[in-house]
Amino acid sequence: MRDRGILSASDLQKPLNKIVYAFMVLCIAVMAFTMLYPIAMTMFNGLKSTQEINSFPPRFFPTEWHWDNFPKGWNYIDLPLFLKNTLMIFAGNLVVTIMVLGLAAFSISRIKVPFHRAIYFFILMTLFIPASSYMIPSFVNLKELGLLNTYWAFWLPAGANAYFFLLIKNFFDGIHPEIFEAARIDGASELSSYTRIAIPLSIPIFATLAIFIFSTAWNDWFWPSLVMQTQDKYTLATAIYKYVINARNLDGSTRFTILFMVMIPPIFVFLVFQKFIMRSVSLGAVKG
Structure with missing residues (x-):
């Protein structure tokens, strides 16, 4: 049986509910974007050259993919x-x-x-x-x-x-x-x-x-x-x-590759144990 939300299909047809629902979806999308953007920017900056990182206007995706930056960051x-x-x-x-x-x-x-x-x-x-x-x-x-x-x-x-x-x-x-x-x-x-x-x-x-x-x-x-x-x-x-x-003498691409590699393990921990994280919300209420 599929889980039912607080609004039924007929409730979503009402104009006011549609507006509220669209606003909530927009808030979720903005929140997801603000969380994922720093991770994606760190990863793509790690694949750029140092000159491209410091260029203006900045680019989100690298023009050339420097995969060799990751071995450099690992060995730094x-x-x-x-x-x-x-x-x-x-x-x-x-x-x-x-x-x-x-x-x-x-x-x-x-x-x-x-x-x-x-x-x-x-x-x-x-x-x-x-x-x-x-x-x-x-x-x-x-x-x-x-x-x-x-x-x-x-x-x-x-x-x-x-x-x-x-x-x-x-x-x-x-x-x-x-x-x-x-x-x-x-x-x-x-x-x-x-x-x-x-x-x-x-x-x-x-x-x-x-x-x-x-x-x-x-x-x-x-x-x-x-x-x-x-x-x-x-x-x-x-x-x-x-x-x-x-570090003052560390080039930007190596810096970003190290930071991105450090971000990865906690993300996997969250994906594997997310059901326990959700459970911790209810466990957070301390009884007297």
Whole structure:
């Protein structure tokens, strides 16, 4: 059965509805154009010569297609190294989210630890603290612990993400408690209930959080440039900012090819996991 919109075929025949419908389609087309235009412009500029990029009036399509610009951009910086660092941060943050935040949310939601309401509201209050206010204390703590220039500078703070904690707790609240009660009757421990029941049932929320974590690891450049002090530890975003965006002697075609290659992976991640992204819209509402 085909999904039906809010307007039927007969409703669309009314003049006013036609005007409103056409205006909505126009808004969607403008929004799609503004989103796709920068990506297309970056790709086509990467296929132009440097002289054509700087020419006036500018052209959208290149007059000559310089496919050799992509090997030049790939070899300009060590993209595989920076990609590996980014994926290491993503994988560690995901594991910490599942093991630390997941266990904490399970304890508050299902085990009902002492003072669980006070703990829950305390974590909820931390959402109203600006991130810039605890950035310096976090840096000082990591420095005192000797964790600067290591992946733990990302993995350790990942275990204190209040927003992810609340999303996981809300999901656990929606799981029927009879499942865990049956497991306890069969002799399962709380840890066993979490690993064998809660985690398999929570694949949607963890997949959604994986998208959030990947987006943060891929796009964030300020915090990695602050805690990673050697080139071999830079993330992809930090390397792009330092060696591509701020480079003065880099020709424009190579710059655009690098930027376009960095744009591609997040687009594929969105296309593959878009159903989880849509699900995250409904999970974003935090219940009390």
